[in-house]
Amino acid sequence: EAQVTQNPRYLITVTGKKLTVTCSQNMNHEYMSWYRQDPGLGLRQIYYSMNVEVTDKGDVPEGYKVSRKEKRNFPLILESPSPNQTSLYFCASKRTTGELFFGEGSRLTVL
Amino acid sequence: KQEVTQIPAALSVPEGENLVLNCSFTDSAIYNLQWFRQDPGKGLTSLLLIQSSQREQTSGRLNASLDKSSGRSTLYIAASQPGDSATYLCAVRVFGNEKLTFGTGTRLTIIP
Numbered sequence: 001e002a003q004v005t006q007n008p009r010y011l012i013t014v015t016g017k018k019l020t021v022t023c024s025q026n027m028n029h030e031y032m033s034w035y036r037q038d039p040g041l042g043l044r045q046i047y048y049s050m051n052v053e054v055t056d057k058g059d060v061p062e063g064y065k066v067s068r069k070e071k072r073n074f075p076l077i078l079e080s081p082s083p084n085q086t087s088l089y090f091c092a093s094k095r096t097t098g099e100l101f102f103g104e105g106s107r108l109t110v111l
Numbered sequence: 112k113q114e115v116t117q118i119p120a121a122l123s124v125p126e127g128e129n130l131v132l133n134c135s136f137t138d139s140a141i142y143n144l145q146w147f148r149q150d151p152g153k154g155l156t157s158l159l160l161i162q163s164s165q166r167e168q169t170s171g172r173l174n175a176s177l178d179k180s181s182g183r184s185t186l187y188i189a190a191s192q193p194g195d196s197a198t199y200l201c202a203v204r205v206f207g208n209e210k211l212t213f214g215t216g217t218r219l220t221i222i223p
Binding site for chain 2: 004031033035040041042043044050056058090092097098102103104
């Protein structure tokens with residue numbers, strides 16, 4: 001089954017404790033991206049990757065890092081999480097036609 | 112900077128009715144526009160993708176239209192069903208830019 005898989009789905013952590021949210025897709029898509037969703041603000045793009053070793057900033061990249069060492073994986077790294085990074089995070093990959101496929105989301109709470 | 116607006120934020124209609132959801136954008140130089148649905152606690156599911164050169168796309172009971180000159184897209188849902196209850200979002204990509212700008216969505220409730 002074609003899918004985008006994120007882990008963990010739920011995470012509660014404390015300020016400053018580094019964490020990584022993994023994202024994997026099995027559709028051989030070149031493009032992958034990360035979004036955060038906050039009430040009243042909608043989805044905002046954090047980072048995207050056009051292909052392996054190619055990443056670029058979205059609208060809200062501050063406090064996040066990404067890497068794309070292989071096509072199927074695109075982890076999101078929070079080196080020193082802060083409470084304002086409490087949010088619902090989505091990973092997505094994209095067909096060459098432009099259609100986006102989203103993961104189920106990762107709900108992060110930073111205390 | 113592209114801004115995407117979806118009004119109303121919430122909509123309730125009786126089962127069986129046809130309905131229209133709206134999406135407005137400020138920059139008409141769009142590359143494509145995509146409609147999604149989001150169920151509570153779930154990710155987004157792609158419904159329809161309209162390329163810049165297209166005026167509409169259809170999938171089953173759904174029809175999406177695009178009018179770049181007026182900065183509007185509509186999603187038409189025919190013969191609504193309770194299973195259509197969800198939040199519907201539109202997202203716009205402009206030429207020369209990989210970034211997607213999302214609207215904040217319309218929460219649709221179909222009343223049985």
